[in-house]
Structure formats: structure tokens, C-alpha cells
Amino acid sequence: MPIRVWDYLPEYAEERAEILDAVDTVFRSGQLVLGESVAGFEREFAAYHGQPHCVGVDNGTNAIKLALQALGVGPGDEVVTVSNTAAPTVVAIDAVGATPVFVDVGEDDFLMDTSLVEAALTPRTKALLPVHLYGQCVRMGPLERLADEHGLAILEDCAQAHGARHLGRLAGTMGHAAAFSFYPTKVLGAYGDGGAVVTSGEETDRRLRRLRFYGMSDRYYTEETPAHNSRLDEVHAEILRRKLRRLDDYLEGRRAVARRYEEGLGDTGLRLPATVSGNEHVYYVYVVRHPRRDEILEALRSRDIALNISYPWPVHTMSGFSHLGYAAGDLPVTERLASEIFSLPMYPSLSRERQDTVVQALRDVLAKL
Known part of the structure; x- marks a missing residue:
């Protein structure tokens, strides 16, 4: 048989019973949207990272988009990031009306060259968006110093770095918020699309929960826009709960x-x-x-x-x-x-x-x- 760069079938053969039990658990629960599976995964994924908050969303792109919104990034703002990344990183910046500003990457590690970031800052810079690429973390120290000096938000793109560490710190714990993708190919992958934002900020968490649900805190009453439906699916959440243990x-x-x-x-x-x-x-x-x-x-x-x-x-x-x-x-x-x-x-x-x-x-x- 052809050899592909990624294949989920061997994993599924090994974990099939548990995956099917996860699906059955949701179908027997009586609640198919924003039920205990999503809430449980949010608690457990937050705990894995030693963070107080996790908000499950429908995909990694919207994890970045909603996190930017929750951090106050919008039209007229600039976000410093890299061009050596999957397009969704930048699509999300564009979706909130902000302008991506690119810096180059390192010749050996292919990660954001943090020595170039300060020169890319302008009065319009609102956030830094390092991409922890291919499975390892950007050098975060210089970015943290710049964020402190200039009052900038740091949003980590952790779509490719579940479980990676930098100087002992987990990817997703070094900024004001962190966006994760659970696309099937990821280190922690669902059986379809999924995403999450991890944060230590209480207000960021509150805004994220509204923004993923039409801007609502209570049903039928929208408090802020733009917002739309970006909920993590119960079935994918329950599968992710099982896989998180592994x-x-x-x-x-x-x-x-x-x-x-x-x-x-x-x-x-x-x-x-x-x-x-x-x-x-x-x-x-x-x-x-x-x-x-x-x-x-x-x-x-x-x-x-x-x-x-x-x-x-x-x-x-x-x-x-x-x-x-x-x-x-x-x-x-x-x-x-x-x-x-x-x-x-x-x-x-x-x-x-x-x-x-x-x-x-x-x-x-x-x-x-």
C-alpha cells in the first residue's frame, strides 16, 4: 500500500473501542450541544496546562480569530507574526480586520526570528502572534519583554505544538491566550474539526464564551458583535477527552x-x-x-x-x-x-x-x- 505522510487508520484500529464508546456516551447523554463532554474537556485541557480557563471552539482558525477579538484586537490594529505558517494563522488576523505584519524566520529552526520583532513594531501594533511551528516553541523571552514594554498582547498559535515545552513551560502558557487546533492530523487530533483557547484571563474567558455563541451569555440575548456560532462539538470533545489521557x-x-x-x-x-x-x-x-x-x-x-x-x-x-x-x-x-x-x-x-x-x-x- 502507498505510504502517506499521515494516516489515522492504525491508531483507529488500536483505539476503536474507546472512540466508539465516546460517541455512544454523547448520544446517550441527552444533550448534543455544549453539554458535559465539552465542559469536561475544557476542564481537563485547562488542567493539563495548569491554566484556569479553556474554551472549546469549532476549529483552530476560529480559536485564533476569537482569541484576537477577546484580547481587543480589531480594525486598524497590527499583529506581528510570520509568513512561514499555515494560511489560517493569517486568515484569522484578517478576519478581525487587523493587519498582519511579517517578520522572517530562523535559518536553522524555521521559527519566528524574535530579534526582528522590535523593528516591526509601530504605534498600531496591538499583539504578537508567535507560531510554535512543526512541534517546537518560539523563543518567548524576547517577546514577553517587548509585550511588557509596549503594552502588547501575546497570542500563541499552538496548533502544531500540543505538549511542547520551552524552558520547562508548556506551549500555551506563555502568553495572554493560546489557540489550539484539533484537526485530525494534530498531535492531539479529533475525528473532524475542533479547536480551543486556553487563557489565564477571566475577562478573556468570559468574552470567548460569548463570542463562540452569537455574543450571548444567556440564550436569545446578544451582548456583543461581531459574533457567530463557533461551538466545539460534543462528539469531538468526548473523543478528545479520551485521547487527552494518551x-x-x-x-x-x-x-x-x-x-x-x-x-x-x-x-x-x-x-x-x-x-x-x-x-x-x-x-x-x-x-x-x-x-x-x-x-x-x-x-x-x-x-x-x-x-x-x-x-x-x-x-x-x-x-x-x-x-x-x-x-x-x-x-x-x-x-x-x-x-x-x-x-x-x-x-x-x-x-x-x-x-x-x-x-x-x-x-x-x-x-x-
Whole structure:
């Protein structure tokens, strides 16, 4: 069978009984919307992070959007972030009427280059939005200092970093709020869309609960707009409750796969992931780099190995964001990475046999370049 960069079926085979029991639990509960499964997951996910509040929402994009709104970001404001990210990060900024301002990323770790952030600040800057990319955290110290000095909000994009740590602190506990995605491919993934915002702020929590539910605190009375329906589904919440208990096992499984890649590919021409000092990487994706990336991918496709590029187009080069006025060459590291990076299969249930097949195929292809 073809080898894909991600596959949920081995995990489902192992956890099927528990997943189906989660579904049955919701269907027998008598409440299908904002019931005990959502409330329970919110309590448990908040507790995992040592935070007082978690608000479940319908997807990771809206987690960012609603968190920005709850932090007071809106039209006329600027949000400093990166272009080397999934488009939803920036779509959410645009959705609240704010303007994304991009800084470049590091050559080795592909994360926000925090040394560039201060120069990007203007009187309109309202928030910093670091993206904990590929499974590890941005260096948060410089951002925290800038936020304190300039009165800025920090919203962490943790869609790719469930369980990652920076200097002992969990991703999602270093800003004023943190947005998570539970899209099925994520480290902690639902069986469909889902998201959440974690925060220590009581008012932020209150606003988030209104904003995900038509701006209402009580049914039928809207207190603030713009707001819409962004509730986390009960079924996905109950599945996430079960999977949250396994999260640390998932992390160890991913790290084991990463160790085997390092052993099998460390002496090839591939540039393997570099872990930032003080970080505990969770390997949401295993991103490698090679200047002849496209030739490698084509050769692997001929062997029924389909890999992925995360991401082939920097956000600032997309036509949907041409109004921001960025030009080719404005973010040279980000643009260079887009032509060289690609992702190897990475999920905890990836068998040794299939991983060995990928490693050997890569070694064969690289030896012929």
C-alpha cells in the first residue's frame, strides 16, 4: 500500500473501542450541544496546562480569530507574526480586520526570528502572534519583554505544538491566550474539526464564551458583535477527552519515530530538524531540507511514497494577501525554505517497517543525486 505522510487508520484500529464508546456516551447523554463532554474537556485541557480557563471552539482558525477579538484586537490594529505558517494563522488576523505584519524566520529552526520583532513594531501594533511551528516553541523571552514594554498582547498559535515545552513551560502558557487546533492530523487530533483557547484571563474567558455563541451569555440575548456560532462539538470533545489521557504516550511515540529518522538519515545530505536549546520537541511534522527537494519528491512518488511540503507558498506570496504589499525578497529565509523543505511520515502509530521503507528509499534517492 502507498505510504502517506499521515494516516489515522492504525491508531483507529488500536483505539476503536474507546472512540466508539465516546460517541455512544454523547448520544446517550441527552444533550448534543455544549453539554458535559465539552465542559469536561475544557476542564481537563485547562488542567493539563495548569491554566484556569479553556474554551472549546469549532476549529483552530476560529480559536485564533476569537482569541484576537477577546484580547481587543480589531480594525486598524497590527499583529506581528510570520509568513512561514499555515494560511489560517493569517486568515484569522484578517478576519478581525487587523493587519498582519511579517517578520522572517530562523535559518536553522524555521521559527519566528524574535530579534526582528522590535523593528516591526509601530504605534498600531496591538499583539504578537508567535507560531510554535512543526512541534517546537518560539523563543518567548524576547517577546514577553517587548509585550511588557509596549503594552502588547501575546497570542500563541499552538496548533502544531500540543505538549511542547520551552524552558520547562508548556506551549500555551506563555502568553495572554493560546489557540489550539484539533484537526485530525494534530498531535492531539479529533475525528473532524475542533479547536480551543486556553487563557489565564477571566475577562478573556468570559468574552470567548460569548463570542463562540452569537455574543450571548444567556440564550436569545446578544451582548456583543461581531459574533457567530463557533461551538466545539460534543462528539469531538468526548473523543478528545479520551485521547487527552494518551497525549504523553503520543508524544513519546512521535519522539521515537524522530529518533529513528535521525539514526537512519543523519549521515545523508538531508538537513534534519534542529531543536532550539531549552525546547522539548513534539514533532508534529518531521520537516527536512534539501536544495533538490522537488527531484526527491518525484523519485519517492514513483515508489508509492507520498510526502508533503509544509509549506510550499509563504503566506505573503499568496494572491489572497497581495493587498499587504509584500514583494519577493522581503522575507528571504522564509522564501528560500519554501523551495527546499518537505515532511516525512510522522505519527505515533507509524510502523517500523514503513518507516524503514521511507528511510531506505530516501537513502537510495539521495545517493543518486
